[in-house]
């Protein structure tokens with residue numbers, strides 16, 4: 001008789017858990033952004049099951065590589081998401097792709113645990129997150145109490161069910177983000193595309209004008225790019241564009257955004273920065289490229305760029321398109337003035353290997 005009561009009690013308990021799973025799934029199923037997904041998932045599980053520490057580990061390679069930038073930039077996700085080697089994940093859960101419970105020697109798996117939790121947690125449940133059968137992450141729940149996720153006493157069936165649901169939702173959000181990434185980025189350099197430049201500039205231009213705040217846009221164009229293509233080939237040309245794009249990102253990072261405008265033309269935009277401040281950044285990009293030729297096969301390809309900028313406060317443009325037009329004209333003037341001087345280094349090099 002007691003067994004039947006126990007059985008009924010178990011069924012009730014499982015039904016309650018299934019309802020909680022349903023609530024969690026309902027909250028995360030239609031989320032389109034990975035930062036909201038991680039934030040909502042971890043908070044919902046904390047709330048529904050009263051778990052003090054919940055976080056996910058994700059790989060930083062495909063198919064999740066495009067999520068890294070957003071997730072690392074989101075301040076509220078500190079301790080909620082870690083980018084971890086797949087090897088470290090396999091070390092923790094083995095090859096079985098099943099939930100593992102631990103309350104001893106947790107320290108040896110430090111790579112998969114946020115630093116601030118390492119000395120506090122007494123037990124942890126680690127569940128695999130998979131996409132197309134491949135391990136891509138771990139869903140982790142932990143408590144100070146060593147008995148909460150005791151490997152000798154607990155069945156992991158329900159936790160495995162939860163991790164399957166989370167894996168399906170992760171696949172959905174990843175696919176949505178991938179589509180958005182492809183629609184907003186230049187496929188060669190990974191920089192934001194021209195459409196995004198126009199959307200961002202239109203928004204920021206209105207905001208800066210109304211707040212009497214500065215905003216500077218700078219065109220950057222590779223010198224003699226056609227000759228690089230013609231002499232060393234299209235692949236080399238592609239590498240030059242990628243090299244310039246990386247440099248732009250490095251110098252503009254945290255102060256603004258960089259875009260591929262068209263062909264060998266790039267634009268960076270710095271809200272809140274004056275013309276002089278943005279020009280200093282352009283100078284430093286130019287100087288770096290000038291001093292560091294690109295290594296392509298057995299060649300060191302010299303690269304120089306021309307640039308021209310315009311800003312809201314010093315040029316008083318009437319629209320964001322006008323701002324871009326002024327910057328483009330300055331680039332054109334700069335290029336024409338320099339044509340006879342600096343790029344000679346590039347031409348000399350190209351003539352030598354022709």
Ligand SMILES: Nc1nc2c(ncn2[C@@H]2O[C@H](COP(=O)(O)OP(=O)(O)OP(=O)(O)O)[C@@H](O)[C@H]2O)c(=O)[nH]1
Nearest residue numbers: 221222223224225226227229234235237238263264
């Ligand atoms: N490799 C490569 N070439 C491209 C790409 N997009 C455009 N191009 C080429 O870039 C070249 C741009 O030529 P131009 O606008 O004359 O530029 P340039 O030779 O740098 O001339 P100046 O700007 O006057 O110094 C064209 O030959 C395009 O075919 C690309 O994605 N990859």
